[in-house]
Amino acid sequence: MDFEYSAKTQSLMAKLEDFMQSYVLPANQEFHETFHSTGKYPIELLDRLKAKAFEAGLWNMFMPGLKDDEPGTRLTNLEYAPLAEIMGRVPWASEVFNCSAPDTGNMEILHQFGTPEQKERWLKPLMMGEIRSIVGLTEPDTASSDLTNLSTTIIRDGDHYVINGRKWFSTGAMHPNAKLAIVFGVSDPSPDADRHKKHSFILVPMDTPGVKIVRDVPIMHHHAPEGHSEVLYENVRVPVENILASEGDGFMLAQARLGPGRIHHCMRTIGQCELALELMCERALERKTFGRALADRANIQDWIAEARFDIDQARLLMLRAAWKMDREGAKAARVDVSAIKVVAARLQTGITDRAMQVFGAAGITPDTPLSYLWTWGRALRFIDGPDEVHLMVIARDELGKAKGRVGANTHHYVRPH
Structure with missing residues (x-):
């Protein structure tokens, strides 16, 4: 095992550190003052910095499977590690480089398992940093450390699926650009269903009727600017083509x-x-x-x-x-x-x-x-x-x-x- 950083990685580290010193750290106070004085996410500041990061080639560095015609720099996990360290020093900085959670995980599964139509509608704008996304996993009413416990339902009704359930700690739901929720739930409620095959993921536009942000859940009395929200899905209807991969592939x-x-x-x-x-x-x-x-x-x-x-x-x-x-x-x-x-x-x-x-x-x-x-x-x-x-x-x-x-x-x- 050789963990010495390659010349490519060292070059990117120097470039990223220079960007952080030149642009991100000088904006840190503005970021927090904007949020605490207005209660609003400082989206104009982020958009300004994101444009600079994109131009600098410091973009989508987290995705090893990035294709040549997709925006970003393809890196292995080992190459990405020291860059994530540098970004992590300022908690909001990852968004500047389009490397923030939960978008990174959402982009990866859309990249691997999405249909061409899903990629065109959701993955492309996510990879360009034009929109943000959330993931609906954990629930307040179930022991969510065991994913097979999760009880939100995703039931097919003709040409649609109907989603009912309550999720929380959906990071990013308060972000003004949050446009997509990737929701995990039971699609096969039959008693004899395989516990690892009864759940699915489905793509839910945040403006779909029935999607309601109930509250921003503070962590240790701290409210994050992007929110760790409780989200209610009440009779939410989306087309069948919004299922990610196939029914039963959720786990x-x-x-x-x-x-x-x-x-x-x-x-x-x-x-x-x-x-x-x-x-x-x-x-x-x-x-x-x-x-x-x-x-x-x-x-x-x-x-x-x-x-x-x-x-x-x-x-x-x-x-x-x-x-x-x-x-x-x-x-x-x-x-x-x-x-x-x-x-x-x-x-x-x-x-x-x-x-x-x-x-x-x-x-x-x-x-x-x-x-x-x-x-x-x-x-x-x-x-x-x-x-x-x-x-x-x-x-x-x-x-x-x-x-x-x-x-x-x-x-x-x-x-x-």
């Missing part, structure tokens, strides 16, 4: 969608942890208590050192998952992806918590990004599957391997009784 599509999405979150998280460490170090050098700089305190030095090797270890784990996904596919890398998903979320809450402590009371205010980054790290322990599900995946894999060698170790290393 398969969800797994195909979640694999890359999970690792993208982890890539951005590592960039945010690097930022938290940098802020912690600068604060420790600048602030004094009882006549000495915080940086001279042994416990602060321990926190800094532990943050450094925690980040480096997580990055190596993430790069290995990306490398394996590139070589063998998302399914083969699922245990590695589960591992980095747990590690990255724990990493973010741990490092940002220590950084907030070094900043003192200022660390829990909006004067630094730390409290928001901590909030997002805590949310990441649920997003795309809770820790417990990923730990189960890893444990079952280890136990499965052990079953094939039962007695091999006890025979040589354990004294019989």
